[in-house]
Amino acid sequence: MPELPEVETTRRYLAAHLPGARVAAVALHDPRVLERPDPATFAAQLAGATITEVRRRGKYLILDLAPAPPPAPAAAGPAPATRHLVVHRRMTGNLFLREPGAPPDAHTVAVLSLADGRELRLCDLRRLARLWLADAAELAALDRALGPEPLTPAFTPERLAASLTRRRARLKALLLDQRLVAGLGNIYADEALFAASLHPARLAHTLTAEDIARLHTAIRTVLEQGIHNEGTSFRDYRGAVGQPGRNQLLVAVFRRTGQPCPRCGTPIVKTRVGGRGTHYCPQCQR
DNA sequence: CATTACCTGCAA
DNA sequence: TTGCAGGTAATG
Numbered sequence: 001m002p003e004l005p006e007v008e009t010t011r012r013y014l015a016a017h018l019p020g021a022r023v024a025a026v027a028l029h030d031p032r033v034l035e036r037p038d039p040a041t042f043a044a045q046l047a048g049a050t051i052t053e054v055r056r057r058g059k060y061l062i063l064d065l066a067p068a069p070p071p072a073p074a075a076a077g078p079a080p081a082t083r084h085l086v087v088h089r090r091m092t093g094n095l096f097l098r099e100p101g102a103p104p105d106a107h108t109v110a111v112l113s114l115a116d117g118r119e120l121r122l123c124d125l126r127r128l129a130r131l132w133l134a135d136a137a138e139l140a141a142l143d144r145a146l147g148p149e150p151l152t153p154a155f156t157p158e159r160l161a162a163s164l165t166r167r168r169a170r171l172k173a174l175l176l177d178q179r180l181v182a183g184l185g186n187i188y189a190d191e192a193l194f195a196a197s198l199h200p201a202r203l204a205h206t207l208t209a210e211d212i213a214r215l216h217t218a219i220r221t222v223l224e225q226g227i228h229n230e231g232t233s234f235r236d237y238r239g240a241v242g243q244p245g246r247n248q249l250l251v252a253v254f255r256r257t258g259q260p261c262p263r264c265g266t267p268i269v270k271t272r273v274g275g276r277g278t279h280y281c282p283q284c285q286r
Numbered sequence: 287c288a289t290t291a292c293c294t295g296c297a298a
Numbered sequence: 299t300t301g302c303a304g305g306t307a308a309t310g
Contacts, residue, residue, distance in 0.1 A: 090305050126293045186304055
């Protein structure tokens with residue numbers, strides 16, 4: 001569910017409210033949410049840690065943790081390592097930061113209780129969301145596995161071209177591949193293809209330099225618009241205080257099957273590309 | 287390359 | 299009752 005704009009919207013709120021907070025305890029309501037380490041180690045490494053920063057890489061949210069200070073007469077061993085709590089919300093996961101005494105949220109799968117009484121809750125109807133604790137090496141591996149951040153200078157038309165020109169796959173399937181660009185999902189892929197006037201089933205190697213330049217701009221434009229509107233909420237996405245986004249009111253093609261194309265009025269068509277529902281204007285997108 | 291499994295709820 | 303849903307890893 002949450003793509004880059006939804007994760008970024010959540011990140012901005014959490015980054016303004018979490019740094020400095022100390023983790024008092026962690027509860028796993030559904031142990032399947034935890035990838036690693038085992039629940040006991042996970043709880044032990046989180047307890048007492050202080051959240052220092054909230055970052056995002058693609059669709060992953062990363063909480064940097066400073067370890068708990070050692071007990072008073074601490075032996076002069078190696079300092080405990082900084083760790084990172086990595087969260088991926090997959091399809092229906094939401095992260096809520098709730099005030100002390102807030103009523104429970106449906107589908108809660110994990111809770112970080114903070115020392116000040118607040119709770120950071122991971123809630124996920126479909127239970128596909130995952131979280132894990134990473135050390136610096138694991139975080140670096142995650143970083144390497146992902147393509148460039150589309151809203152940074154690392155994402156250039158040349159780099160996009162390099163990952164498209166030799167590929168025989170259909171364009172939309174490649175846009176969803178996180179190794180190519182980090183953060184696009186089904187909504188913003190469809191919207192970017194519409195903004196670039198490109199057919200989702202177009203074979204990637206047939207794109208011209210002009211096509212790629214338009215696509216590069218379109219990817220940035222739709223993601224920036226999504227962030228500006230605090231995400232797209234068709235069904236399940238909510239922000240860190242439970243609020244829906246507004247971008248669903250502004251999409252051109254996504255879930256607008258049969259409705260007129262905003263550019264030419266032709267009814268929007270829905271097909272299947274790369275196993276995903278895909279919406280496009282058969283007139284404008286070639 | 288494409289398809290399936292992982293989950294649950296809801297619309298068709 | 300079936301198929302589909304904003305994602306990804308694991309299969310053919």
